[in-house]
Amino acid sequence: MHAESFNALFGTSLIRVEPRPAATVILMREINDRHGFEILMLKRSTELNFSAGAYVFPGGAVDPDDIQLASRCLGINDAEASKNLELDEGGIASYVAAIRECYEEAGIMLVRPRDDGSSGLGSRHLDLRSNQVKEKYTELRRLMNEGMVKFKDIVNSNDLVLTAADLHYVSHWVTPPGGSRRYDTRFFVARVPESQDVLHDEGEIVDSLWLKPSDALRRFEEGELRIIFPTLRNLSAIAKFNTTEEVFNWASGLTNIPTLSPIRVYENREAKFVLPGEELKRS
Template structure:
């Protein structure tokens, strides 16, 4: 299989796992958003903030002094989508407060280019703070859309920020640890699709953002293309064993795939 040719047919997208310190101590928390059931892809599922890479993201990336404009465009998309969906500003430097974040989000909602938003507030992109973590490219025939999604990590420290849901895309936002998110899914309180569950399991092994970042550096990002095979007498959806994930298969009849 030619991964480069297959990947070229997917819709480029970016999503980000945003970390913060747990207010009461313990495992770090991550930000999840529950998608509107009206959405065609992963409707009603709990996911990390993110979305597709827009042409404007690529135009902004092309203006940067970078050796990889495609990678820069994906990181910009992750930053922009997080602001649009949650009101949270990540991946930029400058004078940032709750008022500026609300105004910036309103500009994006009014279809203002992200580049003009950055210029309006005198911000600067800090793409190095958006850490590559994984890349998923599910291709099963049941998917309504095929996304080639790059996953990133970001850290906001104490997490003393204002959040508000984008009501056209999600029903609510919440902070929780990866372990608790998995427990919520097991109790039926939230739904998670196969890639989200695998990433939550991977994230549950880290006691700090720094551990997650260091782990990500140990596993060069490459497209993860799930496949079906028999495991223990059951048809299962699987991923490669050498991509850094503690769980690499799930029975096909149990997995949520979209």
């Protein structure tokens, strides 16, 4: 068995491409009657250049504007966020990006009105059960996805705050060299607000599923769902837990989270992805 960079997945490039900061959220919800919990997975359009047709968690690249919402983040500041992500500064932008992408791709708003009065961690979120409120933020989301308004403007003009402290950092993945697109992605876990429903954007995202992590892994093994390697590994990490509370307890205890960058290996002429060192264990 031998290993090589997984150029074939993303194409090859003679130009050195620096990874772009990105953020992803594993959104979870409890199942009634203590039957475990489910996670949200979104299907990317087959027309996209990156991970086309794959089922992923809500997420995307950090935008330059994201850092401008640092003062609107509830329960965590940039110094604390940067310490969590082991950065000198600017870590809060990843938290903002994660929240923004949930809204862009899935219609989930991890925000609340500033005058809500709740304390921060675990605070109630914007209630979208009212048709009037739901229609308002659905239309604003459409305008945002069409580039006619920015997320920061929606937040500021409606005097919202981001419940950033409710996001728990769990893993760090970097696309290996060789492709024309590379991402330096921080993965978070969070609960979906009970007062909101998922509405995928019908653009980049063409389908959405709520399912148990173990069911997602099974459906991948059966060839029903296409799931990329980092997503699989994060699914495997949380599949061993029975409740979202157990996931959060695990996440809150994580320290010195390593940076992971997979490689492609061949076994019996079949390509697969592993982490560095795993190909030696399998030899």
